[in-house]
Amino acid sequence: MSRTSIEWSELVWNLILGCSKFSPGCANCYAIREVARERCEAHEGLAIPKPVRNWTGLIRFVPARLSEPLRRTKPTKWFVNSLSDFFHEAIPIEWQIAGLEVMRMADWHIFQILTKREDELHRLLNGDLKEYADLPNIMWGVSVEDRKFGLPRIDALRTTPARIRWLSIEPLLEDLGDINLEGIHWVVVGGESGPTARPMKEEWVWPLKEQCEAAGVPFFFKQWGGTNKKQTGRLLGGRTCDECLPIEEVA
Numbered sequence: 001m002s003r004t005s006i007e008w009s010e011l012v013w014n015l016i017l018g019c020s021k022f023s024p025g026c027a028n029c030y031a032i033r034e035v036a037r038e039r040c041e042a043h044e045g046l047a048i049p050k051p052v053r054n055w056t057g058l059i060r061f062v063p064a065r066l067s068e069p070l071r072r073t074k075p076t077k078w079f080v081n082s083l084s085d086f087f088h089e090a091i092p093i094e095w096q097i098a099g100l101e102v103m104r105m106a107d108w109h110i111f112q113i114l115t116k117r118e119d120e121l122h123r124l125l126n127g128d129l130k131e132y133a134d135l136p137n138i139m140w141g142v143s144v145e146d147r148k149f150g151l152p153r154i155d156a157l158r159t160t161p162a163r164i165r166w167l168s169i170e171p172l173l174e175d176l177g178d179i180n181l182e183g184i185h186w187v188v189v190g191g192e193s194g195p196t197a198r199p200m201k202e203e204w205v206w207p208l209k210e211q212c213e214a215a216g217v218p219f220f221f222k223q224w225g226g227t228n229k230k231q232t233g234r235l236l237g238g239r240t241c242d243e244c245l246p247i248e249e250v251a
């Protein structure tokens with residue numbers, strides 16, 4: 001486990017490492033370099049090749065990390081698999097079940113799962129993983145970066161039996177227009193950060209906040225992003241918007 005600077009979580013639980021690019025939101029995936037770095041460190045300080053722009057195709061399970069949440073007694077929010085996609089098509093269901101069983105046992109924690117693979121999410125939560133969909137300590141989320149790829153993910157999530165559903169609208173790449181927030185419990189919005197970050201316009205953000213307010217959905221503004229995210233900060237209209245999901249109301 002490791003601490004995370006992600007504002008909406010506390011610790012990351014990277015049980016699975018590796019992924020492949022899937023949609024425009026993946027273009028500047030930070031996880032590629034992180035996984036390369038971990039692999040080099042594990043191999044006696046091998047230098048990380050520069051630049052690292054794509055995945056190797058290797059996806060691996062780290063069984064030694066399976067018990068991490070069970071060993072932590074303090075109730076904590078965990079971002080599950082920040083260096084992979086829990087619903088990647090190459091991940092065997094046994095790995096997913098192993099992780100979900102730990103989440104079921106460690107019911108004093110909250111687990112935040114996020115995917116771009118809405119078809120797999122929909123198939124598995126309506127099928128082989130259905131028994132986990134209703135757990136009160138798992139938040140099932142989809143990433144939404146644009147209209148073409150992102151909006152169908154919201155519909156796919158809505159039509160699963162997930163008890164707690166959330167959206168990570170990051171990196172926001174265009175105006176999303178009207179979005180259907182029915183059955184959605186929490187929305188996070190943010191811009192891309194890093195040396196090749198794509199810009200996010202303020203006029204794309206306000207309509208999302210307004211739609212959340214109208215629908216009674218908590219809205220969390222994560223960051224403006226850009227090449228210097230410390231400088232751009234995370235104020236919207238001069239204040240932070242850190243509405244968190246009152247999980248006990250949903251659960």
Ligand code: SF4
Binds near residue numbers: 020023029084116
């Ligand atoms: S799904 Fe996530 S981890 Fe996988 S390539 Fe895309 S951004 Fe990276």
